[in-house]
Amino acid sequence: MDYGLGVRLDRPFGQAVEAVTAALKEQGFGVLTTIDVRATLREKIGAEIEDYLILGACNPALAHRALLADRRIGLLLPCNVVVRADGDATVVEAVDPQTMVALAGPDGGLDEVADEAARRLTAALAALATLG
Template identity: 65%
Template sequence: MSYDRTVRLDADFDTAVTAVRKAPADQGFGVLTEIDVRTILKAKLGHDMEDYLILGACNPSLAHQALQADRGIGLLLPCNVVVRRDGDTTLVQALGPNTMVTLSGLPALEPVAGDAAARLDAALAALT
């Protein structure tokens, strides 16, 4: 089972991050959190790695619908978007929304996952 949606961009990391902040917003997602994994691992462990940023994005309407079906579904909401360097390109990755349906087994989440997938796919397509 593929759990992610990934696009590869021929763009430098900073340009990709700027684009990723805009594309989900056009689909009703807001970026609420940011985790700079590279900086954290360097500061806490002295470990060097490629640029790696986790953006916590949320569409309040879709999150509300999913939480109405199952309060524990917050563990599986497709909210994280990863932007990371991969050689000379930048990858943008997000959890496939159908993963929450597959793992929870709740048919009530299917319409939410379908809507989220359409919006996520549009956001990712806008990047390429």
């Protein structure tokens, strides 16, 4: 099962993070959390990896609809968006909201919410792809 949506950007990591945040905002998502995986691994275990952020993106209206359909869906919220350096480029990947439906089951009432979230995340990634 492919559980992600992604795009590769020919731009430096810092610029990509700003562009991702703006593209998500344009689609109604805010970034609730930012986990700096690189800094955490360096601090906690002395490991070195490329620049790597996990952004916890949330569209409040969609989150509310998902919670009304299934209170346990909070286990899968917010939508994780990864921004990671890959050489001179940056890779941006978002969890496919259809993963929620696959895990919660078809009777969970999440189909429409996942469809809209996927449409919005895909639109954000498509907007990023035009930036290069």
